Amino acid sequence: AQSVAQPEDQVNVAEGNPLTVKCTYSVSGNPYLFWYVQYPNRGLQFLLKYITGDNLVKGSYGFEAEFNKSQTSFHLKKPSALVSDSALYFCAVRDTGGGNKLTFGTGTQLKVEL
Amino acid sequence: DGGITQSPKYLFRKEGQNVTLSCEQNLNHDAMYWYRQDPGQGLRLIYYSQIVNDFQKGDIAEGYSVSREKKESFPLTVTSAQKNPTAFYLCASTPAAGTNQPQHFGDGTRLSIL
Numbered sequence: 001a002q003s004v005a006q007p008e009d010q011v012n013v014a015e016g017n018p019l020t021v022k023c024t025y026s027v028s029g030n031p032y033l034f035w036y037v038q039y040p041n042r043g044l045q046f047l048l049k050y051i052t053g054d055n056l057v058k059g060s061y062g063f064e065a066e067f068n069k070s071q072t073s074f075h076l077k078k079p080s081a082l083v084s085d086s087a088l089y090f091c092a093v094r095d096t097g098g099g100n101k102l103t104f105g106t107g108t109q110l111k112v113e114l
Numbered sequence: 115d116g117g118i119t120q121s122p123k124y125l126f127r128k129e130g131q132n133v134t135l136s137c138e139q140n141l142n143h144d145a146m147y148w149y150r151q152d153p154g155q156g157l158r159l160i161y162y163s164q165i166v167n168d169f170q171k172g173d174i175a176e177g178y179s180v181s182r183e184k185k186e187s188f189p190l191t192v193t194s195a196q197k198n199p200t201a202f203y204l205c206a207s208t209p210a211a212g213t214n215q216p217q218h219f220g221d222g223t224r225l226s227i228l
Binding site for chain 2: 009032034036041042043044045046049051090094100101102104105106107
């Protein structure tokens with residue numbers, strides 16, 4: 001069975017500083033990985049995905065993620081954080097059983113302060 | 115604009131009552147999903163449907179039921195058998211079950227017990 005771990009419940013960063021939100025995964029076969037963002041009382045918004053190819057994936061709103069197969073990680077990054085980036089971030093891996101189902105991590109609350 | 119509409123935004127359930135959450139999409143997507151979100155637990159899959167008139171149980175289907183009579187609609191019923199229904203419920207869809215396309219999410223229904 002596949003799984004996703006987001007080891008940090010909360011990440012605090014100052015505006016203008018780089019941010020990293022960590023994600024590690026466990027899956028048999030090739031991993032298909034996703035990052036989503038959720039604002040309060042809203043649904044999830046897709047940020048980026050890794051299917052195959054370059055290990056550095058660029059996504060929406062200036063976010064990018066680095067896929068590392070040897071470390072089974074898919075960390076989300078942004079060079080310069082904004083206060084408006086404050087939200088709940090979820091990493092997800094596609095289930096190997098098909099049906100395009102996703103297994104989600106428990107989420108990381110990002111707080112960007114002035 | 116295409117998207118997923120969930121209604122109502124807030125719902126209250128009385129003891130022993132069944133309630134139905136609506137999910138409608140105009141994206142022409144084949145696959146639809148229902149998730150439950152609890153604080154600190156991420157999203158857990160309740161039911162999913164890959165095509166009209168077909169659906170499968172997810173990880174936490176007990177106490178819930180669904181139907182998929184139309185491509186654009188995937189209502190979720192929370193039955194009286196679900197003893198802890200208080201949660202945020204999210205509906206999602208993808209173009210087809212076998213692709214790596216990201217899931218699109220509605221803005222959720224928050225269910226509470228009276």
